[in-house]
Amino acid sequence: MPQACLVNGQSHTTIELADRGLQYGDGLFTTIAIQQGQALFWEAHMQRLQSGCQRLNLVPPNLSLLQHESQFLLDKLAQTSVNDAVLKILITRGQGGRGYCPPQRRHNTRILSLYPWPEYPLAYWHAGIETILCRTQLAINPSLAGIKHLNRLENVLASHECAQHNVAEGILCDSHGMPVCGTKSNLFLRCGENLITPALDHCGVAGVLRDVIIRLAGELGIKVMLGTVGRAQLLAANEVFLTNSIIGLWPVKKIDQTNYQVGALTRKLMSELFTRFGFNSMKRMLCAD
């Protein structure tokens, strides 16, 4: 349950039934790590919200308003003894329109919610996680690919598979059987000298942390390739890890029956990530000061 919420700037915990976010999943969202009271990668999250709105023909949100409202929630957080949280910003197409057809007068609903920082076992970062290749597939849809939109039933069904297999995360393949991403994360693999991450022009969500890792790897002189990843290629990879804005980076130690070492590149990227970019709680947990 969220600790504090704002709907169009007002303290509400509810939304109108007629909102198109509920009726059709007509909107998008982003999930931001709050570490020691600071929003990490704020500008990248805002940029992704803006470009997602553009692709869905939603009015782009007023960024200074979003910043002001986020600060209001962070100020509330500062009054408690808690410093870490998750800020979720959700933008819907609001109410109106005839059935599926969007209203001519465009008017979004913006929802900001502050959630407790999720607790995961420390071993997920140190020893890595066990995963499965999910049976649920990602449908191929270039119009929606990359957008963190509200149509997330595939992720829900795949997460249910993970719970049934008692694993922390699952890897989703597209309908051609090609691995694309985790249920809540992006996928990277090292094959020899190269770091590879699946292209997201057919399906999947373009994570903010994915871009951070691509940039970080570049700065460290590691070549990153974006493209189609085959299942055999994934299973034969030297190292595999998953990323998102909240966990940062989890090494993968197992996919179904295939085991992986947590390699030097994975450890290097994790350490750099947590040291450079304000993941202070994680740095304390994982890295020597």
Added chain:
Amino acid sequence: MPQACLVNGQSHTTIELADRGLQYGDGLFTTIAIQQGQALFWEAHMQRLQSGCQRLNLVPPNLSLLQHESQFLLDKLAQTSVNDAVLKILITRGQGGRGYCPPQRRHNTRILSLYPWPEYPLAYWHAGIETILCRTQLAINPSLAGIKHLNRLENVLASHECAQHNVAEGILCDSHGMPVCGTKSNLFLRCGENLITPALDHCGVAGVLRDVIIRLAGELGIKVMLGTVGRAQLLAANEVFLTNSIIGLWPVKKIDQTNYQVGALTRKLMSELFTRFGFNSMKRMLCAD
């Protein structure tokens, strides 16, 4: 805007922000025609809700409760001078769970909303409608195909195309370019002696009216084939029509630049549909008494 709503049996016009229906489109719905105070095809709608819940691993709703709550709304309608309305029943996975992962304790939210009967030009039934083949494609996803779930961004984007082209409806193709359905309707075509409707095992919504038409055609001795429909086959068809629970049946007189006659089979099915099944307002409008 809905005229009256019930959320889990209470008169509310709002829903909790934390509801998974809003957060992930984690749920489904059905839209029922109310004609002269009576719900049309109630049992078929309930059956589709039940089977959709089963496929999404949602607790099936208590049908006698749904009937009781629907009757409450219809009784309110009866107190007005209005006899026709649209009843939308929406079932979500409720609140809880960790991110995308559904909660172990399964507890739905059920939302019943009564909307005004939509007004469309009479010519849509008499002369037929102009349509387009939408650029937005339906992604292929057997796990979700056929279910009237809440992930409807494809329909939203396609409906926006229809508005831009000023047409009443658009026809959606799957990502292989095969015509599947309308943005809010199912597709039928007559090719020679046969009535054909696309199979819905890859994508699309299995409409209640689609089943009614298939059964009705069978009773009239018309062979109905379910399968893949090619674009060329659609454009070469002798008759084309679209169906849903609210409009009943609209003949198609144009798809992009291709014109169609409103043929005898279309008129026969429309007349039988409105005469047999309680579409009383439509019967008054369209059929000789």
